[in-house]
Amino acid sequence: xxxxxxxxxxxxxxxxxxxxxxxxxxxxxxxxxxxxxxxxxxxxxxxxxxxxxxxxxxxxxxxxxxxxxxxxxxxxxxxxxxxxxxxxxxxxxxxxxxxxxxxxxxxxxxxxxxxxxxxxxxxxxxxxxxxxxxxxxxxxxxxxxxxxxxxxxxxxxxxxxxxxxxxxxxxxxxxxxxxxxxxxxxxxxxxxxxxxxxxxxxxxxxxxxxxxxxxxxxxxxxxxxxxxxxxxxxxxxxxxxxxxxxxxxxxxxxxxxxxxxxxxxxxxxxxxxxxxxxxxxxxxxx
Numbered sequence: 001x002x003x004x005x006x007x008x009x010x011x012x013x014x015x016x017x018x019x020x021x022x023x024x025x026x027x028x029x030x031x032x033x034x035x036x037x038x039x040x041x042x043x044x045x046x047x048x049x050x051x052x053x054x055x056x057x058x059x060x061x062x063x064x065x066x067x068x069x070x071x072x073x074x075x076x077x078x079x080x081x082x083x084x085x086x087x088x089x090x091x092x093x094x095x096x097x098x099x100x101x102x103x104x105x106x107x108x109x110x111x112x113x114x115x116x117x118x119x120x121x122x123x124x125x126x127x128x129x130x131x132x133x134x135x136x137x138x139x140x141x142x143x144x145x146x147x148x149x150x151x152x153x154x155x156x157x158x159x160x161x162x163x164x165x166x167x168x169x170x171x172x173x174x175x176x177x178x179x180x181x182x183x184x185x186x187x188x189x190x191x192x193x194x195x196x197x198x199x200x201x202x203x204x205x206x207x208x209x210x211x212x213x214x215x216x217x218x219x220x221x222x223x224x225x226x227x228x229x230x231x232x233x234x235x236x237x238x239x240x241x242x243x244x245x246x247x248x249x250x251x252x253x254x255x256x257x258x259x260x261x262x263x264x265x266x267x268x269x270x271x272x273x274x275x276x277x278x279x280x281x282x283x284x285x286x
Contacts, residue, residue, distance in 0.1 A: 004031060007084055008044055026180050028255070028263050029054070029195065034091060041091035042078060048085075050258035053140055054251065055133060056195050058085065060126040064172070065089070065194040067122045073114060074191050092192070094185030102179045102213035105222055110189055111182070111209065112226035115174075119202045124172040126198030130247045131161055137250030144257045145266070149273050153246045160243050164236070171202040177209040203232065207240035211275055217282060238282055245276040
């Protein structure tokens with residue numbers, strides 16, 4: 001196990017400085033620490049060796065994060081320390097959202113407009129195909145723990161691929177739009193953590209936000225209206241939600257097998273299975 005605090009203290013950027021290091025709770029992919037040197041604040045994000053099974057790519061993350069920081073929608077990257085797989089980034093003041101706040105109409109409207117700006121902005125590196133990624137995840141865990149409700153998800157995924165009516169994997173997407181990755185300060189929103197970012201279909205970003213903030217149809221309708229793209233329907237958003245939740249459940253299972261973080265990934269798997277069932281319910285009534 002790395003001595004993270006010792007590594008941070010010995011970085012040349014902090015030589016001869018008195019620094020305060022605090023663990024940041026809530027992350028489910030990296031070990032995260034807030035650093036203050038009296039004048040500036042940073043976040044150190046240490047990746048794990050097991051992250052390779054999640055199909056993460058630091059070079060793509062750094063490129064995409066830099067693109068978005070130039071748009072003023074995320075913090076700046078300070079430096080990447082490859083020997084520790086550690087990314088040092090600017091610490092942003094503000095409050096991360098919870099699902100309840102993320103469902104407020106004003107927040108939904110603002111997020112929709114920010115996402116469209118990112119989606120149609122400079123092109124990211126990397127390609128995210130949720131069908132391929134999901135198959136990869138379930139292949140990795142095929143001989144490991146899989147709860148019974150998750151065993152048929154890949155078969156259901158093939159059905160959704162037909163129903164989605166094609167994909168356009170050309171949009172710059174965040175792809176990890178959980179409420180804790182959304183920061184609010186002075187009525188302005190910025191987005192955190194770009195490690196899953198890539199070019200993909202814009203519907204998958206909206207779907208992840210909707211699923212993880214537990215939107216109901218009324219919230220989805222506002223999201224679609226505020227996003228302002230005429231070819232997006234409630235039915236298509238629900239299909240995209242089902243696809244992204246299958247991908248997320250596959251991710252959960254990989255983390256159950258490999259992650260070293262103290263986080264209950266099994267419970268999280270069941271939480272996402274419940275979200276998936278909720279999406280299926282909405283598909284029958286909208």
